[in-house]
Amino acid sequence: MTDHIVAPADELEEGGRIITELNGREICVFNIDGEYYAYNNWCAHQAGPICEGNITGTTEASFDPESLEVSLDYCREGEILNCPWHGWEYEVKSGKCLSRQKVQLPSYAVRVEGEDIIVTL
Amino acid sequence: MSQQAQKQESIQDTTIVDTDVHLSVPAKEVAKYTDEPYRSHMANTGYAPLPSSGWDRNLAGKIEHYTVQSPEDVQQRLCEEFQIDHPILNATSKLPRLPQSDLAVNLMSAYNDLLIDQYLDEYDHFYGLASLATQKPDKAAEELDRLGDEDQIVGAYIATTGPNPPLGDPEYDILYQAAQDNDIHIAYHGSGGAFMFEFPRQNQSFEKFIEVHTMAHTWSQMMTLSSLLVHGVPEKFPDLNFTFLEAGIGWIPMMMFRLNKEYSIRRSEAPLLEKSPEEYIREFYFASQPIGEANDPKHMKQLIDIVGVDSLTFASDYPHWDFDHPDALEQYLSTFNEEGRQKIMYKNAADAFALDL
Ligand code: FES
Numbered sequence: 461m462t463d464h465i466v467a468p469a470d471e472l473e474e475g476g477r478i479i480t481e482l483n484g485r486e487i488c489v490f491n492i493d494g495e496y497y498a499y500n501n502w503c504a505h506q507a508g509p510i511c512e513g514n515i516t517g518t519t520e521a522s523f524d525p526e527s528l529e530v531s532l533d534y535c536r537e538g539e540i541l542n543c544p545w546h547g548w549e550y551e552v553k554s555g556k557c558l559s560r561q562k563v564q565l566p567s568y569a570v571r572v573e574g575e576d577i578i579v580t581l
Numbered sequence: 582m583s584q585q586a587q588k589q590e591s592i593q594d595t596t597i598v599d600t601d602v603h604l605s606v607p608a609k610e611v612a613k614y615t616d617e618p619y620r621s622h623m624a625n626t627g628y629a630p631l632p633s634s635g636w637d638r639n640l641a642g643k644i645e646h647y648t649v650q651s652p653e654d655v656q657q658r659l660c661e662e663f664q665i666d667h668p669i670l671n672a673t674s675k676l677p678r679l680p681q682s683d684l685a686v687n688l689m690s691a692y693n694d695l696l697i698d699q700y701l702d703e704y705d706h707f708y709g710l711a712s713l714a715t716q717k718p719d720k721a722a723e724e725l726d727r728l729g730d731e732d733q734i735v736g737a738y739i740a741t742t743g744p745n746p747p748l749g750d751p752e753y754d755i756l757y758q759a760a761q762d763n764d765i766h767i768a769y770h771g772s773g774g775a776f777m778f779e780f781p782r783q784n785q786s787f788e789k790f791i792e793v794h795t796m797a798h799t800w801s802q803m804m805t806l807s808s809l810l811v812h813g814v815p816e817k818f819p820d821l822n823f824t825f826l827e828a829g830i831g832w833i834p835m836m837m838f839r840l841n842k843e844y845s846i847r848r849s850e851a852p853l854l855e856k857s858p859e860e861y862i863r864e865f866y867f868a869s870q871p872i873g874e875a876n877d878p879k880h881m882k883q884l885i886d887i888v889g890v891d892s893l894t895f896a897s898d899y900p901h902w903d904f905d906h907p908d909a910l911e912q913y914l915s916t917f918n919e920e921g922r923q924k925i926m927y928k929n930a931a932d933a934f935a936l937d938l
Contacts, residue, residue, distance in 0.1 A: 516641070546902060547644035
């Protein structure tokens, strides 16, 4: 396990991301609401550049068996990372894929030390 | 080199032919190759000059909208990033659905001229499919005669969602004859965008594009394949090869076995056939994309096995939103020997389109 300095913390604003190459791998660090998350830029579907995708919300639905009503809810704005190649949805904070229960983006420990964002590979 | 390009060591040494690459030609660009009054028609129509179904392919911005608008786009993004050695380009799916047949005929030559002028003349390792307007089969035949000497035009692209009557009808024999005479093989391609013309209930009854898109290509290809066999097209034009693009391969076993059964009972309705439907279908070629995603990968391998190592070709369908990277197919080929893998990644395509590789 080695620590790598990715960038000075003040270069990564809330809502932003930095993609960099560490040990021959493309790694992305996101700043979501002041918390940092680091993933490989490599989608579990067909290896597309997952971390370059848009961050959006998504649509969820619930069914009420009493009234037989389905309610649609566009929710979780800012929490869903979408692969730019074919739109697989992942939770940006956990790396969990919404459509495939067993799929999860591999993540890395990331912390701020002094002025710098540090990722441990 | 990106991470995506680096990781494909297994396919780096394999020649790859991509049988389905789409250009994204802006209307004003193709207009330059049309004659009047079509040029002004294309320039002056306030709405999009060519009809569209209006479905949101890109999921409200979740999926990136990629386009191919220059030969460099093909070279960099497919040939370099995806390790495709020979992309086979097509320029439009829209011709057979246009209600105005004289416009469709003029656009047919325009798209084909654009393809040759802007793409095939730029890179020797690109090939192209001539787009055909099916409304006037005699005009399509003339177009094939006109393009017969173009070495890089290796096939005719016929959109299967839209043509009326279905494509086995004897009305099209003149087109198939010209294709055979000019050694231009046939590629059929369905489309989600035209499915509303074929099957109006899609826009009346389906609410979501996932429903339309799951059905459109396969439905159109099934209709085409049935029509070809019942009218005996492969018997009438024995030197023509037929390739089916963009419907994946899951529908093929169903058609083989179901048509076998029907034919055994109703042979007298398809009297030109001299062998079982399955035998004809095994002489056709099928592109892999969109590759199915079985929960158990073993089932995809079995499916590929049924379709056969002599019939499958690779296609990416780039730049459309459901394109496949070559690895998406390669991952299922580990059980084949080197010869089998080569057939699927390029030799079958070379046979299907008589490519000089
Ligand atoms: S590669 Fe990410 S969704 Fe296909």
